[in-house]
Amino acid sequence: MTDEAGGVRPRRRQARGERRMEQILDASATVFARLGYEKATTIAIAAEAGISPGSLYQYFPNKKAIAQALADRFVTRMRSAHQDAFDSIDFVAIGLDEVLDRIVDPIVAFNIAHPGFKALFARPDMPEGLADAARPIQAALLGRIEAMIGARAPGLPETERQVTARVAVQIFQALTPLVIAVERDEREAMVGELKKALRGYLGPVIG
Known part of the structure; x- marks a missing residue:
């Protein structure tokens, strides 16, 4: 069954604990998306996860930790998602429409699959800890966009390339x-409008 050095039972307890933490995080994403970060409570998260608040506090001391x-x-x-969008793609060899398909589709899919994402990262008063977590990935995305623009418009001055990348990200x-x-049945058309806006802005620069 188990031993003092750590056998089956400790490993099973660890696996159960990891599953419970994932359950709580899934529930918190749902609650944050529904209520927003400020109105969300640990009680609401526990209820969404189907556990007691006491059980939640065994894993997370407060809402901020969650x-x-x-x-x-x-x-x-x-x-x-960014790797799916950018890696192993020769952006010079394909047309602008395909560029937008390859970049926009996986990142939109991520946002749809993770409805709590915007509730945390789109806040103007984002706590510093969350800002620290988001900053590297946001900088990496901006860098990838700048690299794509530079590849398609190699003569573009660096300052203009940076501004173009920032504005494109803001549009998105x-x-x-x-x-x-x-x-869902309207989403494909709305994604098309998003790509149309990006095409209209980026076309004169990299089209």
């Missing part, structure tokens, strides 16, 4: 909530 753990998970998954971030908010 948000930090959820932010870390979001950042890890977002990094994977501004329109993504509209994509997420519509019903």
Whole structure:
């Protein structure tokens, strides 16, 4: 069954604990998306997870700790979405429409699959801990966009390339909530509008 040095039972307890933490984080993402960070409570998160508040506190001391753990998970998954969007793609060899398909689709899919993401990272008063978690991945995304622009428009001055990348990211971030908010049967058309806006802005520069 087990031994004093740590056998089956300790490993099973550890696995159960990890599953419970994932359960709490899944529930917190749902609650943050529904109520927003400020109105969300640990009681609401525990209820969504189907556990008692006391059980929740065995894993997380407060809402901020839950948000930090959820932010870390979001950042890890977002990094994977960025890799899907940018890695192993020759942006010079394909047209602008395909560039937008390859970049926009996986990142939109991430936002749809993780509805609590915006509730944490789109806040103007984001706690410093969450800002620290998000800053590297945001900087990496901006760097990837700048590199793509530089590859397609090698003569573009560095300052203009940086500004173009920042504005393109802002357009994406501004329109993504509209994509997420519509019903599923309308989403493809709304994604098309998002790409149209990006095409209209980026076309004269890298089209």
